[in-house]
Amino acid sequence: MCGIIGCVNPDGGTREVLMNGLANLDYRGYDSAGIAVADGGIEVAKREGEIDRLQKQVTARSDTLDGPAGIGHTRWSTHGPPTDANAHPHTDETGDVAVVHNGIIENYQSIRDELEADGVEFVSETDTEVVPHLISKFRDDGADPQTAFRRAVERITGSYALAVVFENHDTIFATRDGSPLVIGVDENAAFLASDVPAFLEYTRDVIYLEDGQFATLRSSGVEVTESDGTSVNPSVTTVEWSADQTAKSGYNHFMAKEIHEQPASLRQCLRGRVNELSGSVSVEELSDIDSPESVQLVACGTSYHAALYVARLFRAHGVPAQAHLASEYVTAPAPFDSDSLLIGITQSGETADTLSALREAQRRGASTLAVTNVVGSTAARECDHVVYIRAGPEIGVAATKTFSSQLATGNLLVERLCASGTKRTSESTRELIPALRDLPNQLQSVIDNSTAKSVVEEYLDYDAYFFIGRGLHRPVALEGALKFKEITYEHAEGFAAGELKHGPLALVTQRTPIFAVVTGDGERAQKTISNIKEVQARDAPVVAVTDGQSEVRRYANHTLEIPQTHPRIAPVLANTQLQLVAYHMADRMNRSIDKPRNLAKSVTVE
Amino acid sequence: MQTLFDQNRIGDETTEQSPGVFSDQTATIHEDATLRPPVIVSADTVVGPQAVLGPGVAVGENTTIGAGAVLTNVLVDSDTRVGQNATLIDTVLGQGVHLGPGVIIAGGPADIRIDTKVHEDCDLGGVIADRATVGGGVTVASGSLVGSAATIQSNAHIDGNIPNEAEVLR
Numbered sequence: 001m002c003g004i005i006g007c008v009n010p011d012g013g014t015r016e017v018l019m020n021g022l023a024n025l026d027y028r029g030y031d032s033a034g035i036a037v038a039d040g041g042i043e044v045a046k047r048e049g050e051i052d053r054l055q056k057q058v059t060a061r062s063d064t065l066d067g068p069a070g071i072g073h074t075r076w077s078t079h080g081p082p083t084d085a086n087a088h089p090h091t092d093e094t095g096d097v098a099v100v101h102n103g104i105i106e107n108y109q110s111i112r113d114e115l116e117a118d119g120v121e122f123v124s125e126t127d128t129e130v131v132p133h134l135i136s137k138f139r140d141d142g143a144d145p146q147t148a149f150r151r152a153v154e155r156i157t158g159s160y161a162l163a164v165v166f167e168n169h170d171t172i173f174a175t176r177d178g179s180p181l182v183i184g185v186d187e188n189a190a191f192l193a194s195d196v197p198a199f200l201e202y203t204r205d206v207i208y209l210e211d212g213q214f215a216t217l218r219s220s221g222v223e224v225t226e227s228d229g230t231s232v233n234p235s236v237t238t239v240e241w242s243a244d245q246t247a248k249s250g251y252n253h254f255m256a257k258e259i260h261e262q263p264a265s266l267r268q269c270l271r272g273r274v275n276e277l278s279g280s281v282s283v284e285e286l287s288d289i290d291s292p293e294s295v296q297l298v299a300c301g302t303s304y305h306a307a308l309y310v311a312r313l314f315r316a317h318g319v320p321a322q323a324h325l326a327s328e329y330v331t332a333p334a335p336f337d338s339d340s341l342l343i344g345i346t347q348s349g350e351t352a353d354t355l356s357a358l359r360e361a362q363r364r365g366a367s368t369l370a371v372t373n374v375v376g377s378t379a380a381r382e383c384d385h386v387v388y389i390r391a392g393p394e395i396g397v398a399a400t401k402t403f404s405s406q407l408a409t410g411n412l413l414v415e416r417l418c419a420s421g422t423k424r425t426s427e428s429t430r431e432l433i434p435a436l437r438d439l440p441n442q443l444q445s446v447i448d449n450s451t452a453k454s455v456v457e458e459y460l461d462y463d464a465y466f467f468i469g470r471g472l473h474r475p476v477a478l479e480g481a482l483k484f485k486e487i488t489y490e491h492a493e494g495f496a497a498g499e500l501k502h503g504p505l506a507l508v509t510q511r512t513p514i515f516a517v518v519t520g521d522g523e524r525a526q527k528t529i530s531n532i533k534e535v536q537a538r539d540a541p542v543v544a545v546t547d548g549q550s551e552v553r554r555y556a557n558h559t560l561e562i563p564q565t566h567p568r569i570a571p572v573l574a575n576t577q578l579q580l581v582a583y584h585m586a587d588r589m590n591r592s593i594d595k596p597r598n599l600a601k602s603v604t605v606e
Numbered sequence: 607m608q609t610l611f612d613q614n615r616i617g618d619e620t621t622e623q624s625p626g627v628f629s630d631q632t633a634t635i636h637e638d639a640t641l642r643p644p645v646i647v648s649a650d651t652v653v654g655p656q657a658v659l660g661p662g663v664a665v666g667e668n669t670t671i672g673a674g675a676v677l678t679n680v681l682v683d684s685d686t687r688v689g690q691n692a693t694l695i696d697t698v699l700g701q702g703v704h705l706g707p708g709v710i711i712a713g714g715p716a717d718i719r720i721d722t723k724v725h726e727d728c729d730l731g732g733v734i735a736d737r738a739t740v741g742g743g744v745t746v747a748s749g750s751l752v753g754s755a756a757t758i759q760s761n762a763h764i765d766g767n768i769p770n771e772a773e774v775l776r
Binding site: 267270271272275276277434437438440441442444445 | 632634636649650652654655685687701702
């Protein structure tokens with residue numbers, strides 16, 4: 001969702017930092033990329049397409065494109081198609097100021113009309129271009145760079161993270177409101193970026209800028225001020241992620257790496273939180289939270305599927321719980337009382353839709369809890385409570401390991417918030433804990449033994465792919481279909497198994513394979529098997545994800561096996577098989593797996 | 607054995623609690639368990655009450671050693687479960703192995719057959735490969751090798767080599 005990088009480095013090497021930073025940020029957008037370096041005058045290079053195209057242009061240029069301060073940008077288009085002209089950085093007419101921006105400037109049209117009436121010529125269709133022209137206008141009025149920048153920011157409304165360089169200044173001015181911006185500090189260099197991995201190879205000491213704050217980056221240090229100009233003493237935190245965690249480590253794709261990392265990320269998620277000796281769950285971050293009377297969950301995309309799963313767990317423990325799509329929740333929030341808890345699930349902690357749902361609930365007095373992967377993210381800072389899923393950095397646009405960690409964390413949450421000593425829950429906790437502890441190894445065995453690669457060979461070039469599941473497997477079916485459509489570009493839909501006959505069955509033919517998740521051998525499994533028979537009667541091929549307990553193998557054309565485990569844990573293992581199905585299918589079709597078309601990792605616009 | 611340590615799969619980031627006793631801070635060791643040096647207990651591992659580990663025991667990550675289990679000269683890889691009151695001597699357990707309660711691998715000299723070659727008079731209790739499941743009360747004769755993902759029904763007696771994914775009924 002647009003990535004920003006900036007670097008102040010008196011020793012040079014700025015260009016390399018910017019290009020590396022853009023490469024590390026390209027999961028946030030890859031429609032175009034560009035850099036601007038202030039070395040006396042400002043030199044700009046920008047190009048439509050992925051970063052390699054910019055790299056070629058930069059290498060071919062005769063000027064050095066290096067200097068003490070520079071900014072860069074990788075774009076996910078919101079205003080105007082991906083073209084060279086619409087690529088950031090944008091400059092004013094004289095080229096004295098260059099701006100990169102992540103977010104949406106809502107009142108850009110009126111400002112643009114006003115500037116055009118003054119005779120300013122715009123060269124792009126973007127909302128961003130008003131910023132350099134505004135700054136230039138205030139500079140012409142005699143303002144110094146910092147004042148001109150502040151006055152321009154006062155004029156704009158919407159969401160933004162902005163970074164600006166000026167001619168003859170080795171300084172970067174930056175601010176944010178509603179879009180992420182993090183500053184990295186080193187002995188005699190300073191960095192800024194939309195996300196930490198951009199500069200992780202240079203420093204792990206970071207300052208998280210708050211909404212409305214301004215930062216001035218100089219080689220001598222970083223100065224942070226509030227919007228009214230009062231100075232802030234920012235706290236510097238050290239991030240635990242290391243640079244090699246954000247590299248591909250020999251895998252062809254980040255997605256493959258992240259699927260294979262799940263045993264490790266789950267171990268990390270559960271570390272110190274489940275105690276097998278005492279049979280209890282403890283989550284340090286939740287020591288001061290009361291058991292809620294009811295729960296509402298808000299999330300988007302994959303996190304929404306995790307929310308559906310967690311809502312079911314709460315309901316199984318007798319706590320009323322509903323999962324909502326965050327973008328819809330804002331339009332009509334569900335009623336809640338003072339003992340309700342609103343849980344926002346967001347991998348990045350920056351998802352704009354989820355943040356606005358959380359803010360809306362906070363405004364109405366609800367207690368909020370963020371379930372996120374990113375320490376110091378906006379959701380983590382703004383919510384009353386936060387639980388980290390500890391999955392480590394996820395770069396692939398299609399979420400994999402963070403989903404499994406969200407499900408595991410959901411189990412911990414429910415045990416911690418609902419198991420207030422009743423006999424029934426303590427018994428179920430005792431059964432769950434060994435299953436949670438066995439989960440990393442069982443997931444490893446799914447990855448090691450999966451036949452997904454050979455199964456997808458049988459199903460190339462079909463019309464559509466449907467995924468069905470019942471109960472806790474319904475979120476898995478939805479997630480399986482989402483993953484599949486995201487990276488293969490094939491039509492895929494997930495349904496509750498029982499819902500097929502109420503409509504979607506009309507789509508089922510011999511050209512539409514059905515992926516069915518069936519575990520255990522209880523009533524639910526039997527019902528799903530009946531649904532499988534229904535689709536088979538319409539000649540649709542069936543791939544069953546099963547733990548081998550039921551006789552589903554007899555009815556399925558192919559099976560993907562998972563080990564037997566606790567019914568609450570089986571969805572995590574079943575989902576891993578569907579991740580591998582999506583991955584191998586996309587790989588077979590030569591899709592851009594880590595950067596699917598039109599998508600970006602953390603969606604910071606509404 | 608060497609490679610597991612080289613890969614940091616066992617003992618990574620452990621600290622020496624007392625001479626020769628290394629454990630990770632995330633390991634949970636019951637106060638009534640006994641650790642006899644040299645011994646290593648890795649991250650997330652749980653050691654139950656009255657268990658005796660060592661001398662010569664290295665336990666990988668996220669492993670569970672049940673109450674009263676006694677391990678001497680044993681290497682345990684990660685994600686493995688050792689049942690209550692199991693007695694293991696001169697033994698290697700792979701990843702994700704499940705041993706039921708009261709399993710006995712008593713150790714002592716044995717002749718070990720690997721493919722066509724026989725190694726005579728080795729001090730090896732047994733090797734249980736990755737993801738094998740050994741039921742409660744099973745006894746394993748010295749020098750036995752249990753293949754990966756094999757399943758041994760409870761109270762069986764194992765003597766010799768069990769192929770991968772085999773199922774042994776009592």
